[in-house]
Amino acid sequence: MRIGLLLAQVLAQEESLFRSTVFTTAGAVANAVTAAAFLAVPFALFSLHRSERRRPALLGVAGAGAVVAGILHVPGIWSADATVTLPAALLKLSVAVGATAGVMLLFEYARRAAATVRDAADRNHELARKLDDLRRTNVTLQASEAMFRSFLDHCPALAWITDEDGTFHYVSEPCRRHHRAAGELLGRRITDIFPAERAQRHLEHNRQVLAEQKLLEFDEPGEGGIEHRVFKFPLRDGNDRRLVAGIAFDVTEQRRVRETLRDQSGLHAALGEAMRVYLESGDWARTFALLLRCALVQTRSEFGFVGVVLDRQRLRLVAGEGPEWMRQVSRELRAEPGAKAASDVDFSRLEPPLPRALRTGEVVAVDPPDGETSEPARGSFFALPILREKQVVGLLGVGRSTGRYDGNSPGQLVQISQQAGVFCDCYRRELREGALEEQLRVAQKMEAVGMLAGGVAHDFNNLLQVIQGYTGIALEASTTIAERRASLEQVRHASERATQLTRQLLAFGRRQNLQQSDLDLNQAIRDLLRMIRRLIGEQITVDFIPGHELGNLHADRSQIDQVLLNLCLNARDAIRQGGRITIETENVLVNGAFRESHPWAQPGRYVLMTVSDNGVGMDRETTTRIFEPFFTTKNHEKGTGLGLSVVYGVVKQHGGMVHVYSEPQKGTTFKIYLPIVERSATVVGPKHTPTLARGTETILLAEDEPMVRDLARRILARAGYRVLLACDGPEACALFTQHADTIALAILDVVMPQLGGREVYDRISALRPGLPVIFCSGYAGSALGADLPGGDTRRLLTKPYGADEMLGSVREALDQR
DSSP states (O other): OHHHHHHHHHHHHHHHHHHHHHHHHHHHHHHHHHHHHHHHHHHHHHHHHHHHOOOHHHHHHHHHHHHHHHHHHSHHHHSOOTTOOHHHHHHHHHHHHHHHHHHHHHHHHHHHHHHHHHHHHHHHHHHHHHHHHHHHHHHHHHHHHHHHHHHHHHSSSEEEEEETTOBEEEEOHHHHHHTGGGOOOTTOBGGGTSOHHHHHHHHHHHHHHHHHTSOEEEEEEOGGGOEEEEEEEEEEOTTOOEEEEEEEEEOHHHHHHHHHHHHHHHHHHHHHHHHHHHHHHOOHHHHHHHHHHHHHHHHTOSEEEEEEEOSSSEEEEEEEESTTHHHHHBHHHHTOTTOOSSEEEEGGGBOTHHHHHHHHOOOEEEETTTEEOSSTTOBSEEEEEEEETTEEEEEEEEEOSSSOBOTTTGGGGHHHHHHHHHHHHHHHHHHHHHHHHHHHHHHHHHHHHHHHHHHHHHHHHHHHHHHHHHHHHHHSTTOOHHHHHHHHHHHHHHHHHHHHHHHHHHHHHOOOOOOOEEEOHHHHHHHHHHHHHHHHOTTSEEEEEOOTTOOBEEEOHHHHHHHHHHHHHHHHHHOSSSOEEEEEEEEEEEOHHHHHHOTTOOOEEEEEEEEEEOSOOOOHHHHTTTTSTTOOSSOTTTOOSOHHHHHHHHHHHTTOEEEEEEETTTEEEEEEEEEOBSSOOOOOOOOOOOOOOOOOOEEEEEOSOHHHHHHHHHHHHHTTOEEEEESSHHHHHHHHHHSTTTEEEEEEESSOSSSOHHHHHHHHHHHSTTOOEEEEESSOHHHHGGGOSOGGGEEEEESSOOHHHHHHHHHHHHHTO
16 A cells, blocks of 8 residues: 555656646746747748838847847756646746747748739839830830931932821921922811812822722923822721821933933934935935924924035025924025925025024024024024035025024934934035046046037038038029929938938037937937047947847936947047947846846846947956046047046936946956836837918017028918017017017027027016916027026927927917917
């Protein structure tokens, strides 16, 4: 029992000790935990302060209190209190747990506060970065906008932005300056600024751009001749409004350059065409007409002319266009309403400013209403001298009916003037060469005529012998009527042969332009053979071999005669003693096969006339030079070197070809190719004697040669006409004045003393316009006809004439009144 009590006491003591130890340990632990918790509070408060940085004094006081509380609980860790009861221990443990929990909560709060602060700092940093980016972007945008505005304000293009209604939302500075007369554009509508038509056009363009949502390009003419190339395209602003942006570039200069290039291209083409016409056809009228058309187009003129200076006092008008060009040129042309180009005008007859332009080479401008203008190259008409090597060779005039030229007008014609200078120079040179060729031809003709003099004198002596002999027989008293009639018939035949010889000489020696007609070459050669044989002499044989069914030519008879005569004379000089000249004709066809061996030939159908001789011939070097003017191998007494050059010129003028083949000591052959025409030559048949035409009209006859005058009077009187005789021009005018009402026809000799037939006609036609007239002359009719007045009312009667020929002409003239 005692053991049990003792055991109980021991157990009680042990329990008390255990409890004391447990409670003491628990108290120490509680004090330690509480002290640690209180001591950790400042760290938590410091962390919280770092996170939130607010109320630092309060957090400091709380932290200090927590440190003091923690320090006060430190001694309780080592001083165990055996008397600690369970409630006290539980209280301490509760305080320790609460302090620990509070500290942990405080630390968690501080951690979360720190995390929040860090997140806020990160967000603030990101926000600051974004704000910085926004600031930089804003600065960039402002710089870009400023650069954009500066670019558009300094760009030569006009820029603007409008809405659908045409209200301006942006206008560049150049656009504002361009439309400064309209005032401020921003906020105003297009219809308030531009004329109604132009504004409506712009609004339609805006609607088209917005409807199609694509770029629109067009040209817009403006004031003062300015033209813009406009580009319009759709645009949207930040509020998604539909806008139309526009940019316009000034293309006036580009248009001017484009027009200049187009004009230059057309000018070059036209000048090339003029050069082609000149080179291919030599048609001066068309060539100068093309040049004038170029000048009119280049200067936008309505009329003009081109003239070539022939000498120091004459201007030849070679082209004219428009109704007013004659009025600007000369008083002489104005006096002739039907005057055309290719008229020669004396400088003294030109309008006053033009002679100065021709003499000084200065551009002359004229205002027709006010006369000459003092401002160079201005006016409604100006004349530009055409220069060639600093010499005035022509004159180019252009004009407008309204408006005036500017100072650049002469510059527009520089190229045309240069080309015209070349053409004028060629034209003048061609005239000079033509005159020289004509002089050479005439000189050669005169040389041939001189050579013909001996033969002609011989023929005329024979004819005179016949006439005198048979006239003597007819006058003898013992001659019967039959013998007298036969004698007179012989006299008439002799006079007809003399007439033919005279006309042949006149036709051969006449000086005139090319007069072509259809011609049978065989017949022409037959007609000329007698003269050729007379010139060649009896010691040389001349043979003619005519071609069968020879083609016809379109040629000048007298010039073909001269070609044949020159060749025969040249052949005669090449034959030393005796010999033969052979003339042959035939039809030939020049085709590809022939041209292979004769490259100089032109294809076509030709009549070939060959003149061959068996004379001394020529070497190759001489053959290459025989057609040169004045080249001759003869001495000065026998030749001038003109004959073959004339042959070459005549053949080329007829569109033919010349070929020569010769060998020394074997002779020479000339081949003349003349183009064939597809028409029959005019054949003159034998004359027939019609019934003599009679009449009773009154005829004025003016003739200075008494024998001819008396013969004509007897012919007319025997036919029933009343004849008024005049021995010269003044008497003819006086008779016509006295009998103007009764005279039905005038027969006038072309050459009379004091007044010739032309002058008499001028005077009597002033009293009786349309009076029929017959001119009489002993010269070749073709040489006089073109120069005689009277037009359709005149006729030409060539001496010598017969009674039937005279009466036929008289009756024809009277019947056609």
